[in-house]
Amino acid sequence: MPKDTKNYEKYFLPPSLSDAKRRGREEIQVHYDFNIPEDMQSFGKDRYYLIQTYGCQMNEHDTETIMGLLEQMGYKPTEDRRQADVILLNTCAVRENAEDKVFGELGHLKHLKAEKPSLVLGVCGCMSQEEAVVNRILQKHPFVDLIFGTHNIHRLPVLLREAFFSKEMVIEVWSKEGDIVENLPKKRQGIKAWVNIMYGCDKFCTYCIVPYTRGKERSRRPEDVLAEVRDLARQGFQEIMLLGQNVNAYGKDFEDIEYRFGDLMNDVSKIDIPRVRFTTSHPRDFDDHLIEVLAKKGNLVEQIHLPVQSGSNQILKKMSRKYTRELYLELVSKIKAAIPDVGLTTDIIVGFPGETEEDFQETLSLVQEVRFDSAFTFIYSPREGTPAADMADDVPIDVKKDRLYRLNDALAQLSKESNDRIIGQALEVLVEGESKNNPEVLAGRTRTNKLVHFKGPKELIGRTVPVNIVDAQTWYVKGEWVPAAAVK
DSSP states (O other): OOSOHHHHHTTEEOOOHHHHTOOOOOOOOEEOOOOOOGGGTTTTTTOEEEEEEOSSHHHHHHHHHHHHHHHHTTOEEOSOTTTOSEEEEEEOOSSHHHHHHHHHHHHHHHHHHHHOTTOEEEEEEGGGGOHHHHHHHHHHOTTOOEEEOSTTGGGHHHHHHHHHHHOSOEEEOOOSOOOEEOSOOOOOOSSEEEEEOEEOOOOOOTTOOHHHHTOSOEEOOHHHHHHHHHHHHHHTOSEEEEEOTTGGGTTTTOSSOOOOHHHHHHHHTTSSOSEEEEEOOOGGGOOHHHHHHHTTOTTBOSEEEOOOBOSOHHHHHHHTOOSOHHHHHHHHHHHHHHOTTOEEEEEEEESOTTOOHHHHHHHHHHHHHHTOSEEEEEEOOOOTTSGGGGSOOOSOHHHHHHHHHHHHHHHHHHHHHHHHTTTTOEEEEEEEEEOSSOTTSEEEEOTTOOEEEEOOOGGGTTSEEEEEEEEEOSSOEEEEEOTTSOOO
16 A cells, blocks of 8 residues: 555545446536646656557547547657557456456566566556456556546546656546546547547446446537537548447437437538448437438448347347347348448357357348348357356357357358449449558458458558459458549
8 A cells, every 4th residue: 555545545446336337317517628737748758658459449439539648748659668658558348358368468568567667557448447357456466557447538647647656556447427528639540530429338238348337328419529520521531430339329318409319410411521430339229210311321321230149039138138139120121121232230149148059040040131241249258247247157168169150151151142242333442551461452441341452553542432343252352443433
């Protein structure tokens, strides 16, 4: 325990799962007056930072904010651990293997910390919101200097100062619901940008820790979201991704206006930015008005990520997904009727407690009926603090692996068939950069998010160009640029 106990307690706020589970009607405040404290505005001069990010787009976007804060303090980025003065691990709590990676990385960083005691080593993100994780760090990784949560990223300058000067572990993880802090700096790179439209989740699926780590659903005000999108359009970004744990629930928490996700998408469609996507959707909140708005297309691309998790009603009920197989398929039918060329992707978990072979076969049959373009597939692993963790994890691991293999095999076949269908078409491709495997080949995405490889000059990067699709592989297609056509 540090000598200055009175001051230290101010920065020792570990997370509490019991507090996080209390989902009251606490009023959410929106703050517009954020500023870096004056004494921290040049704190990072001649110092370097390194951030390692795990998990979803929300974590990636949080990293953009953390980078923005650090660079406003004068820090510069580095990829060299030995040059870094601050190393932060921005963590994910959704799956056990992500947690294992973080603790493995902390083991490697222990030696670096011993060699360079002045290094500030921090853990942030969703894992930081878990009581058991923080207790484990306290007991087994006392060399960590700083732990902060998802609700108080804006407090980083103050917490970093305390960690630097106190030389004691600083913990500030709010279990209360977070406020919304606008005007935080962000460091974005490339031609795509993420825009948070809401935070938290109220669905409480039994396998998911997110409602406890990210808190209840809190929507940003529409005028703030639209102002950010307009600013990104002025900066020349070619695509934005609207983010939320459940974007379809956007606006449900507003008490003064009737304004939902369909209304926001309709307003965003009027802004001069070439492409707009969103993730993630919960089928329960995907309403007819949203489908109607998306069907107008324009800059709203015809690609929807719609997690189903299982095709079995028995498993969906145990997951507390609050919809049935039949309702999901009805929703898909509505979407396809309104947007015939839609690209549908999904998330699926295999081996959930109690899943029988019959349940799994229902998942396979749903996959075949919907004909997803692709999917993120996972083997179930229990997360401490979730209701599912108290269920018997009774599907043997070899059975889980076999089901994952069979599921992925079916999805690969569907992906190949979907790619085959676009051979011969001329499609708009947003060129993102060079192929990872061949610098002579460019890589880009269609409106339905299919990966396209083709040869062309490097100056096409960042532009939308017409490409004739000439060949299909399982997970990408090959094309030929049409130089005679005008480049947009």
